[in-house]
Amino acid sequence: MHVQLSDYVRLPDQHGRQRLHYPGEVVNIKNKAEAYKLIKAKKAVSMSAVAENLPQSTGVVMRKGGTIPAWVQAMGVHLKVGEPQIGWDYTLIWNPQRRPRAQDVIVTFATMSRWGWEVAAPIYHYDKLANTVSTKEERQITADVIGELRVPFYETGMVFLKRTPSSEALIRAWRREMKSHDERLAFMRALYEIKPLFLSLPMEWVVRG
Numbered sequence: 001m002h003v004q005l006s007d008y009v010r011l012p013d014q015h016g017r018q019r020l021h022y023p024g025e026v027v028n029i030k031n032k033a034e035a036y037k038l039i040k041a042k043k044a045v046s047m048s049a050v051a052e053n054l055p056q057s058t059g060v061v062m063r064k065g066g067t068i069p070a071w072v073q074a075m076g077v078h079l080k081v082g083e084p085q086i087g088w089d090y091t092l093i094w095n096p097q098r099r100p101r102a103q104d105v106i107v108t109f110a111t112m113s114r115w116g117w118e119v120a121a122p123i124y125h126y127d128k129l130a131n132t133v134s135t136k137e138e139r140q141i142t143a144d145v146i147g148e149l150r151v152p153f154y155e156t157g158m159v160f161l162k163r164t165p166s167s168e169a170l171i172r173a174w175r176r177e178m179k180s181h182d183e184r185l186a187f188m189r190a191l192y193e194i195k196p197l198f199l200s201l202p203m204e205w206v207v208r209g
Contacts (some may be wrong), residue, residue, distance in 0.1 A: 001035040002028050002074035003044035004102040024099030024207035026070035045102050047074035053106050055113060057089035063157070064096055071102065084171055086163050095157030099207040108160050108201065119169045119191075120199035121154040122206050124184065129153070134182040142185045146192045155206050156187050166196035 004026045008017045011027060023028055026047065029035040038044035060076030062069075072079050084093045090109050094100065108120050131139060131149035143149050161167045173193050178186035191198060 001028055001030075001032050002033050002047040002070065002103070004047060004071055004074075005038075005044050006101060006103065006135045007043040009038065009043055013097055022099075022207070024101050026074055026102075028070070047071065048100060053110070055090045055109060058109065059088040059091055061085055061087060061091060061093045062096060063094065064095060069096065071100070073176070074076055075105075076104065080204045084159070084175060086161050086168060086171055089163050091161045093156075093159040093161065097205060098155070099209065100155040104201075104205045106113060108199075108205070111199065112160065112162045116197060117199040118196040119170055120160040121156065121175050122201040123152045123203045124155045126152075126203055130188060132187060134185050136192075138182050138185055141181065142189055145189045150187075152200070153184050153188055154191075154200070155203075156183050158206055159187075160199075160201075164196070166194055170196050 004022055007023055007063055009021050011021055011029070013019045020030050029038070033135055035044070035046075039046055054075065054077065059080065060072055061084065062072075062079060062081045063083075065081045068079060076090055080087055083092075088114070092105065094102070111117060112120060128149050129154045130142060130146075133139075133153065134142075161171070170190050173190035174183075177189050
């Protein structure tokens, strides 16, 4: 049974040795009783339950190639590899170095569907502002667009989009801006240019590494 962990959990490997697993990992627990025990304790969430609650036309754009991750396989969503794009009614643009938690993906897409948000992304870090990253030239280019750099910037390794004219325009603007620039500040400039209905998510939505 595939589950995604929401806490640190020790599980036996194929040789019977206990191995520490981390929040965000998708694991296949063959002992269903043990899996349901973790779910009941709120240390894991069933991936089949996740898939049932996602919009039908939902997919993931993986920014880099490689093995299809277990959480994508278990959720049963569409997948393609490539540059930022909107491939379905609801799309997660994802960097494989980030591990989204299944329940956070559900909550984000459900919120966007119910309240009309077009784009969502987590704050990169609570103690970092746009005036602390990238090069002096890049910061100046960004300041010329948004006017003030003492603002949070966003994690571009996890960008959620609902297909609308504004979100499609945002993707075009972002790709244009990041051709030769820092993609985080490029995303900021695209946001300020297009002004979609944007939902700022908590930093905790991202498990890095």
